[in-house]
Each structure stands twice: as C-alpha cells, then as structure tokens.
Amino acid sequence: MGRFTRGFTGRGRNDRLPPGQYDVGQDWPVLTAEVTPRLDTATWTFAVDGLVERPTTWTWDEIHALPPATYSGDIHCVTTWSKLGVTFGGVSVDALLDVAGPLPTATHVLVSSHTGYTTNLPLDDVTGGKAWVAWEYAGLPLPVEHGGPARLLVPHLYFWKSAKWASSIRLLDHDEPGFWEQNGYHDRGDPWLEQRYQGD
Amino acid sequence: MTEWQTATVVGIRPETARAKTFRLALPGPTNHRPGQHYVVRLTAPDGYRAQRSYSVASAPDGSSELELTVERLEGGEVSTFLHDVVVIGDELEVRGPIGGWFVWDGEAPAVLVGGGSGLVPLMAMLRHARRLGRSELVRLVVSVRSPADLLYAGELPGPETTVVYSRVAGSDRPPGRLMAADLDVLPDATGYVCGSSGFADAASRILIDLGQPVDRIRVERFGPTG
Numbered sequence: 001m002g003r004f005t006r007g008f009t010g011r012g013r014n015d016r017l018p019p020g021q022y023d024v025g026q027d028w029p030v031l032t033a034e035v036t037p038r039l040d041t042a043t044w045t046f047a048v049d050g051l052v053e054r055p056t057t058w059t060w061d062e063i064h065a066l067p068p069a070t071y072s073g074d075i076h077c078v079t080t081w082s083k084l085g086v087t088f089g090g091v092s093v094d095a096l097l098d099v100a101g102p103l104p105t106a107t108h109v110l111v112s113s114h115t116g117y118t119t120n121l122p123l124d125d126v127t128g129g130k131a132w133v134a135w136e137y138a139g140l141p142l143p144v145e146h147g148g149p150a151r152l153l154v155p156h157l158y159f160w161k162s163a164k165w166a167s168s169i170r171l172l173d174h175d176e177p178g179f180w181e182q183n184g185y186h187d188r189g190d191p192w193l194e195q196r197y198q199g200d
Numbered sequence: 201m202t203e204w205q206t207a208t209v210v211g212i213r214p215e216t217a218r219a220k221t222f223r224l225a226l227p228g229p230t231n232h233r234p235g236q237h238y239v240v241r242l243t244a245p246d247g248y249r250a251q252r253s254y255s256v257a258s259a260p261d262g263s264s265e266l267e268l269t270v271e272r273l274e275g276g277e278v279s280t281f282l283h284d285v286v287v288i289g290d291e292l293e294v295r296g297p298i299g300g301w302f303v304w305d306g307e308a309p310a311v312l313v314g315g316g317s318g319l320v321p322l323m324a325m326l327r328h329a330r331r332l333g334r335s336e337l338v339r340l341v342v343s344v345r346s347p348a349d350l351l352y353a354g355e356l357p358g359p360e361t362t363v364v365y366s367r368v369a370g371s372d373r374p375p376g377r378l379m380a381a382d383l384d385v386l387p388d389a390t391g392y393v394c395g396s397s398g399f400a401d402a403a404s405r406i407l408i409d410l411g412q413p414v415d416r417i418r419v420e421r422f423g424p425t426g
Contacts, residue, residue, distance in 0.1 A: 183300035
C-alpha cells in the first residue's frame with residue numbers, strides 16, 4: 001500500500017518474527033471455537049486412514065511405543081501472536097506414515113479432532129520432519145486447553161493448522177477445506193508469506 | 201478474501217476508563233454480519249507493521265460506517281496507539297469483515313454470554329436484534345467486575361439483558377461469578393460465549409449443565425492465560 005499511519009513508529013522489530021507478528025512472551029493465549037473437551041487417555045485413539053496401504057489406529061499406549069520426537073522452536077498464531085523458544089514432545093507424523101504407508105496418489109491431508117474440528121494441509125507440509133503429534137509441552141503433559149492429551153503440531157504454518165485434541169489424519173488426492181478454511185482462512189497458512197485469509 | 205481499505209476515524213467515544221469506541225467511515229457499505237471482526241493495520245515509516253483484530257460493536261445498517269470497541273491493553277502495541285495517538289480525522293488501514301462462525305444473522309434464537317470486553321461482538325448481535333424488532337430472539341448476559349467496567353452501560357439495559365457483577369455490587373444480586381441462575385436457556389437456541397478462556401470454559405459448562413447441546417455452543421476466546 002505504501003501508506004504510513006500518522007504517528008506510528010512501532011516497537012518490536014525482531015527478525016525472528018514473521019511479518020505482522022508480535023512476541024507474546026511468557027503468555028500462551030487460548031483461542032478455540034468450541035467447548036474444551038475432556039478426553040480420557042484410556043479410550044483415546046489416533047488414526048491414519050484414507051489413501052494409505054494400512055489404515056492404522058493407535059491407542060494412547062501404542063502411540064507412546066513409537067520412537068519419541070521433539071520440536072524446539074517458535075509457533076505463530078494468525079491472530080498475530082508468536083511464542084518463541086517452545087519445546088513439544090510426542091511422535092513425528094513421519095513415524096505414523098511409515099506404519100500406514102501413503103499411496104502415491106495422496107497429495108493432501110484432512111486432520112480431524114475429537115471435537116469435530118478439521119483442518120487441511122498439503123501432504124508435503126506434514127512429512128519430512130515438519131509435523132508431530134504432541135503430548136508434552138516443556139517436558140510436562142500438554143494442558144487440555146492447549147489441546148491435551150494430544151494435538152497436531154505443524155509449527156512452520158499458522159497455528160490453527162496444529163489441530164488441538166487431534167484424532168486422525170486422512171490422506172486425500174485433493175484439497176478439502178477444514179473448519180477455518182471454510183470460514184475464509186487460507187488453505188496453507190505460511191506465516192512468512194502472511195497467508196492469513198483465502199486469496200493471500 | 202477481502203482487500204485492505206482506508207478508513208477514516210469519524211468519532212471516538214470513551215466507554216469505560218479502559219475502552220474506547222472508534223467510529224470508522226469506509227469507502228463503501230460495510231455489510232458485516234453481527235459477530236464479525238475487522239483487522240486494523242498500522243504501518244511505520246520504515247514499513248514495519250502491526251495488526252490486530254477487533255470485533256465490530258455496531259449493527260449492520262447499510263451505511264459505510266461501523267464501530268470498533270478497543271480495550272487498552274497495557275503494553276499492547278496497537279491498542280495503546282489507538283487509545284493514545286489516534287484522533288478524529290486520522291486514516292487507518294482496515295480489512296474485513298472477517299469470520300463466518302461466531303456470527304448471528306437475526307433469524308434464530310440466541311443465548312449470548314459475555315465476560316468483560318467479550319461483550320463487544322455480542323453487542324452487535326443485540327443491536328441487530330433491537331433494530332429488527334426481534335429482541336425476543338436473544339438473551340444476553342454479561343459478567344463484569346464492577347459497574348465501572350461495563351461497556352455500553354446506558355444502552356444495554358432491557359428486558360432481554362442481564363448484568364452480573366463479579367466483584368463489586370451494582371444491583372440487588374450479591375457480587376459473584378456467573379451462575380446457572382443468571383442464565384436463561386431458550387429452546388432451540390445457539391449459545392454464543394465470548395470472553396477470556398477461563399470465562400468461556402466456565403460459561404460453556406453452565407450452559408451445558410442447563411441443557412444446551414455442546415455442539416450448539418460457539419465460543420470466541422481472547423486474552424492471555426497463565
């Protein structure tokens with residue numbers, strides 16, 4: 001636009017922050033559109049299905065038997081906060097897909113939550129060490145308001161892609177808009193490209 | 201989805217000691233749905249930008265003006281600028297309306313429960329209902345700490361609204377947190393809950409206990425948690 005706002009000089013320039021984001025510091029805002037669910041790990045499951053050779057469902061104990069993985073880095077919410085230097089623990093989505101065996105026709109995924117929430121991503125954005133199913137935050141069990149007992153974690157994209165209370169990943173041969181994506185938000189959501197809304 | 205537009209500030213009205221309403225004139229009719237928000241973007245001379253989302257407080261009226269109510273958050277880069285620097289006649293870049301979930305179009309019963317400045321999008325719904333002459337469709341309950349924290353205090357009272365004070369009494373009801381007795385559930389209503397995450401969870405739980413189906417509760421949360 002090339003238009004300045006009269007009197008605005010701005011504060012928080014930080015190369016580690018994507019454009020339009022600010023550092024939320026120690027806080028961790030909670031932004032969800034539904035009632036927080038109470039999920040029991042005794043009956044919790046996580047599934048990978050759709051275009052895979054072996055549709056697979058893991059129990060809480062079974063998914064914990066997979067090789068552990070961690071993410072340390074930053075997360076970015078489309079509402080403009082970023083949280084720097086966080087650590088999550090869980091399992092890599094690659095490990096789940098190694099078991100299920102994606103078919104060559106799979107190009108996208110639709111992730112679902114136990115609440116009915118959905119979000120869509122290109123398959124390439126959840127493979128190659130870029131996505132996790134996380135159940136630990138800072139070495140402790142993931143709090144329920146942040147998606148516990150387990151959530152998806154795709155930290156290189158805006159955080160609505162990191163579905164709280166995740167229940168499944170379905171592999172598809174097309175892109176199928178999820179909850180926020182049907183409500184005007186971007187299908188990919190790269191914070192460094194400011195892909196906040198459809199058309200960005 | 202929607203392009204950035206230049207809005208002119210045509211009115212600024214204090215609501216409480218910490219909240220102001222900014223009336224913006226846009227280039228064309230706004231046609232927002234009650235509950236939607238706009239993004240406000242500030243740009244510094246070197247190109248640095250900051251942007252935040254603010255709920256529309258006004259009802260859609262076919263005009264090209266709308267109102268955003270902004271709470272001044274200490275240390276908030278955008279809200280402090282809007283409160284401390286912006287004057288009538290200033291131009292602001294805005295984008296919207298945004299949001300297709302936390303919206304009410306004035307057709308079906310709605311139970312609106314707000315905490316603090318979570319009242320803002322619900323106020324757009326209440327104003328819409330009153331404009332349509334359909335106040336019987338809505339019940340609005342807002343919880344604030346004290347009478348001094350209540351937004352739209354002059355306009356809010358009516359047979360369809362209830363104010364709950366959590367810390368300082370403002371009515372016959374003793375001060376205290378929102379309770380089931382404060383809420384009416386309408387048959388076939390959708391619940392709209394807006395406030396801090398803690399308030400949203402507590403209010404949702406009360407609605408569920410009163411028989412409101414969990415899949416007919418829409419929640420908008422804001423603010424930091426510990």
